[in-house]
Amino acid sequence: MNNFMRAVGVKPPGLLAESLFVAQREIPKLKENECLVKVIYSALNRADIMQRKGLYPPPPGESDILGLEAVGFVAETSSSNSKWAKKTRVMALVAGGGNAEYVSVNEKNLMKIPDWMSFRDAAAITEAWLTAFQLLYWVSSVTKQEPLRKNIQDSTFLVHAGASGVGTSLIQMLKKVLNVKTVFATVGSKEKQEFLEKNLNVTKAFNYKDKEEENFHEMINNLTNKKGVDVIFDCVGASYWQKNTECLAVDGEWIFYGTMGGVKVEGDLLGRILRKRIQLKGTTLRTRSIDYKHDLMRDFENKILNQFNNYNLNVLIDKEFDLEEIANAHKHMESNANIGKIILKVSNESDLKQEL
Ligand SMILES: NC(=O)c1ccc[n+]([C@@H]2O[C@H](COP(=O)([O-])OP(=O)(O)OC[C@H]3O[C@@H](n4cnc5c(N)ncnc54)[C@H](OP(=O)(O)O)[C@@H]3O)[C@@H](O)[C@H]2O)c1
Incomplete structure (x- = not known):
């Protein structure tokens, strides 16, 4: 060499x-x-x-x-x-x-x-699935057994950038591993919308570039009897903060892991967080310690990687x-x-x- x-x-x-x-x-x-x-x-x-x-x-x-x-x-x-x-x-x-x-x-x-x-x-x-796994199993509380928590299959989710590497991994774990019934997603094209609805079985993918679907938060509220979703996985940030707070349920979790739509927010964000008792949780994987990543990888191997075929993951x-x-x-x-x-x-x- x-x-x-x-x-x-x-x-x-x-x-x-x-x-x-x-x-x-x-x-x-x-x-x-x-x-x-x-x-x-x-x-x-x-x-x-x-x-x-x-x-x-x-x-x-x-x-x-x-x-x-x-x-x-x-x-x-x-x-x-x-x-x-x-x-x-x-x-x-x-x-x-x-x-x-x-x-x-x-x-x-x-x-x-x-x-x-x-x-x-x-x-x-590696990066996409470990990130998605971290968000779902370690950062969000949805897989944890807590008193008063809804059955996970009946919890409702919104995945932004649904066709991304991380988004497709999240959706597959929600649908195929956790058997969640209602998963919404946002995407930027008709092709991605069709792919997610036909191949990954999402409840509804909203094409935010389509005039009729850009107000996806209103459509989500209509589809959930005005309750909103229990969890949003958000890698967009600033450009979606109003829509997120409008279609997140009371006591909902806003899992924030990317800033593709910017970082600067002007408005009553804190008031909305307080009124709806929203739990906003931010996270990154790259800056985590060697030991944190080690533990995450072992947990991912046990729960997902070694069961990849059993769960029919792709x-x-x-x-x-x-x-x-x-x-x-x-x-x-x-x-x-x-x-x-x-x-x-x-x-x-x-x-x-x-x-x-
Ligand atoms: N925190 C962490 O630990 C961590 C780790 C890995 C990745 N990430 C983040 O996760 C996100 C996805 O990563 P990836 O590698 O899976 O991405 P990817 O496969 O490149 O997909 C990203 C997609 O996001 C959508 N998008 C881009 N700009 C947007 C905007 N301004 N508003 C709304 N949607 C936008 C685009 O799809 P459309 O056509 O649907 O708009 C794009 O194809 C990124 O933000 C990345 O930084 C975070």
């Missing part, structure tokens, strides 16, 4: 996707309790676009290379008694460095790819790009065209087997 690898670089200020290129970078040096993963696939996340533009820097001490996830083989371990044997097929959750031929990752933040799952499918799992890959096509991959994400995940092919599986 020479000391250099291919990795995505950014020419500042990174406003356009064309500022991305594939650079030669040093292969990461391992710190204590880390594994070096030879990457076969990585995947795109919205955070990559913000990082490219200089709006979302990596946490201190983390790689400045883009990419929050990667799948591949363990190529090297920092300790001789690591629980990860060389060549083990793994999914890596990282705070940076995934869009490269090699990535270093704390051994606690790896998941074994189930034997029946291909590298390609695994590429679409891996939704929208499009695959080669690492060298990184600019086109970002453009595709920025066009808001994807349904499910955009993945990046980094190396060939066959090359890798020869190398090890």
Whole structure:
């Protein structure tokens, strides 16, 4: 193995996707309790676009290379008694460095790819499904047994950006794992609306770009006997705050995890939160500790990953790009065209087997 690898670089200020290129970078040096993963696939996340533009820097001490996830083989371990044997097929959750031929990752933040799952499918799992799992099982209280809590199947949900990587994972867990009856979603096209209603069985997907459905909050109130929904999963933020507070039920949970519609709010937000006893909970996965991510991954493996086929869950890959096509991959994400995940092919599986 020479000391250099291919990795995505950014020419500042990174406003356009064309500022991305594939650079030669040093292969990461391992710190204590880390594994070096030879990457076969990585995947795109919205955070990559913000990082490219200089709006979302990596946490201190983390790689400045883009990419929050990667799948591949363990190529090297920092300790001789690591629980990860060389060549083990793994999914890596990282705070940076995934869009490269090699990535270093704390051994606690790896998941074994189930034997029946291909590298390609695994590429679409890590960030989207762990985020959705965290929102549903760890941040929201819907799966917790609390006195006076409604039966989960009868609770009602609204998932914004329903066709996104995270949104499609959330919807599948709600419908197929938790057997929830009423799940609404918002989307920005007719194609996405049809996909969610026909393929993911959502109760109603509202196309917010359609004049007749832009006031989805009113339609939701009509469809729920004026009660509103019990939980909103919101990655949009400012542009939806009024609609959210209008169609959220009294004592409802507003799970806030992205800011695609902005962060600045003017108006009586606090009054509405108080009057409806709304629980507003914000969260991010990237900045969580190694141990938090470790515990989340183990819980996800037990409850979801190892039951993937039993629950009839589907891996939704929208499009695959080669690492060298990184600019086109970002453009595709920025066009808001994807349904499910955009993945990046980094190396060939066959090359890798020869190398090890
Ligand atoms: N907090 C965390 O830990 C965490 C972790 C991962 C991801 N996230 C967030 O989760 C969200 C989804 O991520 P992803 O990677 O799954 O996204 P994705 O697959 O790229 O999909 C995002 C979709 O959001 C919709 N959208 C974009 N701008 C919008 C706006 N201003 N208003 C309403 N909808 C808009 C678009 O679909 P339409 O055509 O339907 O408009 C777009 O395709 C992002 O906000 C991301 O930052 C948060």
